[in-house]
Amino acid sequence: MFSEKAKIHADACRFCWMCRHICPVGLVSGKEGNTPRGRALIVSMDSRNIPLTADAAALMYECCLCNACANDCKTGYDPTVFTREARTMAVVNGLVPPEVEKVIDRAMQGSLYAGEPDSSLRAAIERLPEKADTLVYLGDVTLHQSPEMALDLFKVLKAAGVEFTVLRDERASGAHLGDLIGYVDEVRLMSAACAQRIQETGAKKIVVLDPSDARFIKQQWGAWDLLQPDVQVITATSYVAKLLDSGRLRLRQLPYQSTTFHDPCRLARDLDETEPARRIIVAMGIPLREMFLNRKLTKCCSGAIIHQTDPALSKKIAAGRWEDAAATGADLLITACPGCRSVLGSQAPKGKLVRDIFSLLAEAC
Numbered sequence: 270m271f272s273e274k275a276k277i278h279a280d281a282c283r284f285c286w287m288c289r290h291i292c293p294v295g296l297v298s299g300k301e302g303n304t305p306r307g308r309a310l311i312v313s314m315d316s317r318n319i320p321l322t323a324d325a326a327a328l329m330y331e332c333c334l335c336n337a338c339a340n341d342c343k344t345g346y347d348p349t350v351f352t353r354e355a356r357t358m359a360v361v362n363g364l365v366p367p368e369v370e371k372v373i374d375r376a377m378q379g380s381l382y383a384g385e386p387d388s389s390l391r392a393a394i395e396r397l398p399e400k401a402d403t404l405v406y407l408g409d410v411t412l413h414q415s416p417e418m419a420l421d422l423f424k425v426l427k428a429a430g431v432e433f434t435v436l437r438d439e440r441a442s443g444a445h446l447g448d449l450i451g452y453v454d455e456v457r458l459m460s461a462a463c464a465q466r467i468q469e470t471g472a473k474k475i476v477v478l479d480p481s482d483a484r485f486i487k488q489q490w491g492a493w494d495l496l497q498p499d500v501q502v503i504t505a506t507s508y509v510a511k512l513l514d515s516g517r518l519r520l521r522q523l524p525y526q527s528t529t530f531h532d533p534c535r536l537a538r539d540l541d542e543t544e545p546a547r548r549i550i551v552a553m554g555i556p557l558r559e560m561f562l563n564r565k566l567t568k569c570c571s572g573a574i575i576h577q578t579d580p581a582l583s584k585k586i587a588a589g590r591w592e593d594a595a596a597t598g599a600d601l602l603i604t605a606c607p608g609c610r611s612v613l614g615s616q617a618p619k620g621k622l623v624r625d626i627f628s629l630l631a632e633a634c
């Protein structure tokens with residue numbers, strides 16, 4: 270059963286076309302089922318005794334949950350509410366597509382990815398102190414797909430004289446599982462185990478590298494009351510921007526001139542953090558050519574989940590974002606998210622390059 274909230278949002282969206290131009294999936298697939306309205310029609314049929322089918326469930330997984338539609342909506346509706354609940358229904362009714370099911374099975378075990386985290390990153394974590402007031406939470410995508418980003422962040426924090434630790438046995442925050450199966454009890458329990466492990470360290474400041482984890486920890490863990498109120502959660506980008514502002518971090522100018530910045534959806538839209546990354550980039554002497562869809566209007570590059578569940582669709586969505594970047598004429602695309610780095614990096618057109626902001630900072634320290 271869908272919640273009353275999901276039904277209200279679906280009934281509002283099902284005859285509305287107003288945000289169709291903004292959906293990064295609908296824009297590259299051209300399918301009505303890949304728009305908020307298309308999904309709303311399917312969800313609204315459930316309360317009219319036409320239940321979800323396997324084909325309809327598959328469409329629910331062709332959404333990045335990027336919130337561009339909700340951000341664009343002038344009437345305050347949010348299609349991610351009913352899309353997430355439809356995923357819960359798909360799981361409960363055994364309608365999940367097989368390729369998604371494999372990813373869910375892995376996520377239930379704590380990672381979107383098969384295999385162990387990167388070994389050089391693990392070795393670097395072993396060399397850090399076991400306890401410190403500041404704990405860096407890396408997240409699943411960083412550990413498996415973008416370990417260099419973490420190593421560069423470590424260099425930056427050390428250059429600023431920050432004492433920090435990282436959990437040797439870092440657990441999943443629940444962000445990805447929550448996107449895959451909805452905010453159900455299994456996800457809350459996974460999150461609670463992660464929160465408890467963090468609290469056992471006694472750290473009072475949690476610096477979160479992946480904006481997806483940061484959004485989930487700040488907002489959903491907050492709703493579930495999983496962290497003590499005296500624990501501060503801050504994104505890595507905001508934290509480094511504060512180090513710069515306080516003078517603890519000094520940077521030299523870098524020579525890159527032809528650059529643009531891809532705002533990660535979670536950072537820009539969900540956490541309203543668009544300027545810290547730009548302050549950091551300007552401090553390294555790098556001029557930015559802004560994409561047409563920048564800051565809260567950013568266009569999703571597909572995200573880490575679709576990259577795993579539907580690589581062909583992920584490739585098309587990422588190509589859509591590369592078109593936006595190409596329109597600026599920039600050769601270097603900078604981002605601040607391990608998922609975006611991994612997805613956009615794997616689809617970079619010839620002659621174009623992706624760098625994350627921490628790799629540039631490590632170069633400028």
Ligand code: SF4
Nearest residue numbers: 282285287288342346
């Ligand atoms: S989110 Fe808003 S603009 Fe988009 S379909 Fe729903 S009601 Fe319309």
Ligand code: SF4
Nearest residue numbers: 292332333335336338
């Ligand atoms: S959340 Fe993003 S991908 Fe999903 S329907 Fe809205 S705009 Fe499209």
